[in-house]
Amino acid sequence: MGNPARCRAACSEKTMSTTLNWRGYTWVRAAAAWGLLLPPLMCSSCATRCGADPGTTGSAIPAASNPSQDGSATVDASAERASDGCPDGMARVEGGKLRARRKVPWVIKTMCVDRTEVTVQSYAACVVQGVCQKPDSRESGGGGACNWGVLGRELHPVNCIDKNSAETYCQQRGARLPNFNEWRWVADGGDTANSYPWGNAPPSDHACWSGVAKRSGTCPVGAFPKGDSAQGIHDLSGNVDEWTTTEFFVTPGDFLLLGGSWSDQDPNALKTIAAEHDTPDGRYETYGFRCIKVMSPPAPRPSESSEGCPENMLVVEGGKLRARGNVPVDIRTMCVDRFEVTVESYADCVKKGACQEPKTGGACNWGVSGRAWHPINCVGLDSAQAYCADKNARLPAADEWEWVAGGRNAATLYPWGNYPPSLEVWWSGRVERSSTGEVGFFVDGDSPQGISDLSGNVSEWTSTPSSEGSGSFVVRGGSWESKLPDQLRNGTTDHQARESRHHAIGFRCVKDL
Template structure:
């Protein structure tokens, strides 16, 4: 019999309360350490921040062979290297991994090992965040420093290169690092996490799946593999977006176990906490005797459970000329030489843009491909980007993070050139400067093309001699920074500038390449695009500058 994958098991992420509600609930409940064992001998352990229990090992060759023998599932992939029964299975597509989870669920229900509320599935991105130890899944609120650490940390800590034997990685490509395995390693050969999970870093990439995402042509891999060596790909927060039907010798999976009755209990506990917060607020509004410290703590919990990305402005240093600055959204700015500007060191992230959307009660046509909070916001019009800047100015003035005469705005055409290292251009306006563009690239003033491998995010499949690790947009921190500390000027998302296009007042200037860029001349630093100010597309985003008053 050939198994046809049914609809994925519905997950509690669809219930509308959000993952941070579970963290709120767990803060009120004693810590639980639960375990579960499958009929294949896979052990599952509980995680902070999620009701799911995760398999301590990646799914092994022996587990996969048992599935094939029992189900008749059609699969014939064979890697170019030898594997033992205790190695992680590779050459697995997203559909293959889902089929295994569904088979194991039905098998154990028929055997009486599971009831109808229990089953196996792939981890969600939030499950993986909790497993890898990201602070956002384990704390109610984060400082700016902790948010930055979440984006930059590796599963073994902040060190690069990794300490010897940290994981099964591409040891020949990482100077000074060795692990002893040229291809996959038997599962469990490296140090486990505090919860007892092995190989969350290296060995094989592992599929994650969030069923509320409708763009089923792409999926997310986490964790790196035996063939990966670039630090940005091995960070704990990294999302590798790939086609769902991809089968590679570096890709496998692991399962999670969920008991929906436990999930429902945690949801009820989260609702109880939120009800207590609402009651406290009502009492405050009615003039009751409420401890102010308790009220403040409850407000912080409410903000955390609603998914707010803002941080406590009291811990932030106000903006000053010629100094790096981090604002209340965690956006970072660096000085732009010979100006009064602080220049956004990345494109505006999805988490920043969605904070404004929520505050402004506005909607947005979000791109169909997978985006995480740390990806650039694309599909944004010039009008929306400008409105975001105005809102951000008001917010940070009110928090006294910027002077009353300072303001956020889009960079001008010439400011963007200066940030990208193009100091001398000929032409009186953007159109003329575009016509006079020379072979200068954000990664090479000497005109070297293509760029260094994986240094930026372009349409790599159509650029001979170049490759990167992204099918669509990438996290804003994944591109290499230039000498000023600015990332993403050469690719990922093209960016709106403040200037109107000469002779066409309805159009605005756009600078920089994107994940769709491939032609050499279109990637010149001096190349300009233009589009109507109220238009949007999935390759265009924006970045922000902070203009400070003259001394």
């Protein structure tokens, strides 16, 4: 889609009007669903790149022999700080609960976060090792504000870099890109209502941006300490927009970039809720990144509520299910996973030796970078049961699943009510999908208890056989491949052989109380 917020000057009045008419309702719904601040006019026919000549260029890549001053100083970042357990150049950010319009808040894990955006010098060390690819430069046809190969830009953020290259860099450090919720938690300093990382004061001299003085390129990292977060993390607003792993559900294949950049003149573009989106191969002068490293979680602890459910499970009261007019089925009170089991959670089970690796390839999520918060898919029934057993839980029966999705007496057609899906779920009825999405981003599709993705994303295994001795089992909920609203209804049933490892099937666990 180009870089719409930067390229309005290249759009004709007709193009801008057409784009607004086409996407007007979508932007309103998207902003409401995620609390995002998105440009009101999006230009998909950007013909020019923004940015002017930043300085003198050199033919060689920047030297990588001297340690950088940024948050990812060396390619080998294994040295631990005794004080906070984070590698040198990273800051510890304590986890907590992020509400963000949810009935039940997100649980954010404690993590180590790069103190600065990754610099040219640090990225160069990865290139020298043969792990990372060179970003765009002026010589290679990149924009005039690309930093690669420009003398004196060693401690500027590496820019003109695509999402895949950013992920490769983070992975070789044992880290990864943040998702939307993690980035926002870091920038907001927790579950706060601040507009900017430093508070609510307008940017002024808090960031590298063009609102006070027009800039032709990036600034050295950490040059605006007044804009630091409470943890001392630099440039979360301005300098470069930062890649995340979160796909923008309105435009399949586009990913969110957060934080604003040096070219922004509107203070709203630097707010922590402001977002851009682009395809993963986008390489603009305003794009950069930083890495995070999620810290090993402590031993499981009970929920802070009195309900007795483990963290990230919610209580669902029992009752009698009369969904199909048959003899009522008694449903016990239980704890239910808020989210479909993620790749990250399943990987922990594999590392312990309690779970088998899923199938790979195609639309399977296992082994695909940036999918840590996607639901695990391509797993058979036995693997799903093994995971739940390792958590002292189990798969739900088909009747239990329907009870959870429909509320008491399965009174609604969908988890959110009786009206057909639109932007409430990750499905292909409105926008064609090619894979799963990150769990839990569709607030309007949550059940009354706050349980996410009961419709769409992946269909979910149950423990109920399709029939006596058939070898197949009931799956519920519809998936990212679903195109018809009826496929997402609470009572819709599908069947799969227990050994099936389909890319549209995952699972969640329940625990008896």
